[in-house]
Amino acid sequence: xxxxxxxxxxxxxxxxxxxxxxxxxxxxxxxxxxxxxxxxxxxxxxxxxxxxxxxxxxxxxxxxxxxxxxxxxxxxxxxxxxxxxxxxxxxxxxxxxxxxxxxxxxxxxxxxxxxxxxxxxxxxxxxxxxxxxxxxxxxxxxxxxxxxxxxxxxxxxxxxxxxxxxxxxxxxxxxxxxxxxxxxxxxxxxxxxxxxxxxxxxxxxxxxxxxxxxxxxxxxxxxxxxxxxxxxxxxxxxxxxxxxxxxxxxxxxxxxxxxxxxxxxxxxxxxxxxxxxxxxxxxxxxxxxxxxxxxxxxxxxxxxxxxxxxxxxxxxxxxxxxxxxxxxxxxxxxxxxxxxxxxxxxxxxxxxxxxxxxxxxxxxxxxxxxxxxxxxxxxxxxxxxxxxxxxxxxxxxxxxxxxxxxxxxxxxxxxxxxxxxxxxxxxxxxxxxxxxxxxxxxxxxxx
Numbered sequence: 001x002x003x004x005x006x007x008x009x010x011x012x013x014x015x016x017x018x019x020x021x022x023x024x025x026x027x028x029x030x031x032x033x034x035x036x037x038x039x040x041x042x043x044x045x046x047x048x049x050x051x052x053x054x055x056x057x058x059x060x061x062x063x064x065x066x067x068x069x070x071x072x073x074x075x076x077x078x079x080x081x082x083x084x085x086x087x088x089x090x091x092x093x094x095x096x097x098x099x100x101x102x103x104x105x106x107x108x109x110x111x112x113x114x115x116x117x118x119x120x121x122x123x124x125x126x127x128x129x130x131x132x133x134x135x136x137x138x139x140x141x142x143x144x145x146x147x148x149x150x151x152x153x154x155x156x157x158x159x160x161x162x163x164x165x166x167x168x169x170x171x172x173x174x175x176x177x178x179x180x181x182x183x184x185x186x187x188x189x190x191x192x193x194x195x196x197x198x199x200x201x202x203x204x205x206x207x208x209x210x211x212x213x214x215x216x217x218x219x220x221x222x223x224x225x226x227x228x229x230x231x232x233x234x235x236x237x238x239x240x241x242x243x244x245x246x247x248x249x250x251x252x253x254x255x256x257x258x259x260x261x262x263x264x265x266x267x268x269x270x271x272x273x274x275x276x277x278x279x280x281x282x283x284x285x286x287x288x289x290x291x292x293x294x295x296x297x298x299x300x301x302x303x304x305x306x307x308x309x310x311x312x313x314x315x316x317x318x319x320x321x322x323x324x325x326x327x328x329x330x331x332x333x334x335x336x337x338x339x340x341x342x343x344x345x346x347x348x349x350x351x352x353x354x355x356x357x358x359x360x361x362x363x364x365x366x367x368x369x370x371x372x373x374x375x376x377x378x379x380x381x382x383x384x385x386x387x388x389x390x391x392x393x394x395x396x397x398x399x400x401x402x403x404x405x406x407x408x409x410x411x412x413x414x415x416x417x418x419x420x421x422x423x424x425x426x427x428x429x430x431x432x433x434x435x436x437x438x439x440x441x442x443x444x445x446x447x
Contacts, residue, residue: 038128038378041066041100042107043093043118046076046234048132049109052159053080055374056107056130062378066103068096071234073212091214093118103127105381109159111237112244114220116141117444123148124445128381130374132159133253134245135391135398140435142402143422144446146395157377157387158394160253162349164373168258171344171352173368175262175298179354180339182300186259187316188335189309190251190348196239202281203228221442239282245405246283247310251333251348252401253394258346259306259335260397263298267419268400273407286311289404300340308404324355406433
């Protein structure tokens with residue numbers, strides 16, 4: 001399976017800013033045969049990119065044919081090139097896509113701000129895409145990713161791999177089985193302390209760029225700034241608004257995922273955030289975002305409130321823990337679903353806890369086995385499976401998460417959300433933050 005256009009031709013001829021086509025999610029026109037090998041390229045091979053690559057390549061039906069990283073050092077491109085010695089290597093993902101006849105699928109494990117530019121270009125060439133979470137850097141990009149996947153009929157998966165863990169699959173099954181009855185409200189949180197910069201100004205000066213780092217390529221679509229050792233690459237970019245999406249963006253697509261899956265939530269109707277004043281460069285130390293969603297068949301009312309908390313040591317308040325046994329302590333991160341017949345705690349990467357109303361002890365649950373999130377994508381591209389975090393699903397999930405980061409910019413201001421038109425009709429001052437500008441010469445095709 002090869003692309004019929006090179007990247008430059010695709011960008012010239014394929015636009016994706018129009019409304020999504022009404023194509024079924026599994027109507028894939030470029031799916032390989034079950035006996036074909038999936039030829040995979042990886043863009044971003046260090047850190048999480050390494051585990052993404054190794055995870056996908058664990059399938060015996062996968063052949064790694066291309067690797068790309070702006071850092072050629074051992075912990076980035078080096079060890080990947082050593083393990084997959086037959087793969088071509090690149091520092092510039094654009095050149096990889098220009099020579100991608102031998103590529104069927106692309107793993108995108110770059111920092112957040114480059115997810116959409118790389119993924120969109122790959123999908124325009126008919127490549128299947130596995131993209132790390134959060135799916136994109138802006139709300140608008142998330143919508144574009146969903147529409148591009150539909151238009152190009154490719155197999156997609158977001159890298160919220162915990163979705164496929166037994167813990168999250170079991171939680172979803174418990175809600176769908178009605179074990180806690182209709183759900184009345186949800187509280188989700190991340191009480192850890194990020195290791196990346198928060199609420200600081202950009203330092204002055206610059207440091208020598210390492211010979212292994214192509215700094216201009218790393219900056220990609222972002223505004224240009226001087227290189228500073230350890231401040232952005234390889235990990236601390238998460239705390240900077242130009243590159244990352246803060247604590248909510250980092251964890252929301254994980255922790256809110258079983259909430260979305262179990263309740264079958266759609267776009268929120270409105271949200272209100274509380275947060276300290278936002279530094280011009282970095283994300284805040286803490287935030288609370290209160291979402292209101294339309295009710296579903298799994299909820300008790302016409303709407304349901306979902307509240308997100310992130311701050312060191314902060315968990316849901318006493319009125320929430322009142323539904324739990326006094327002897328039970330909430331984990332450092334997770335969700336609490338309060339239902340008509342009981343309460344479900346979904347710890348972040350641990351088996352859920354079911355507490356039925358009136359019972360003193362935790363109820364027995366039936367565990368749902370894990371599946372392999374990475375191999376599932378590879379198998380789906382070969383026609384042997386279906387992915388569970390398609391961009392049809394993960395695009396709207398990411399939109400919701402990133403709407404929260406828009407709300408953080410306007411503390412206390414309720415934002416009504418018109419999902420169909422992508423508008424905030426009651427507070428248009430927030431609408432520019434649904435998208436962003438791009439460095440000259442790096443604009444994605446739809447801008």
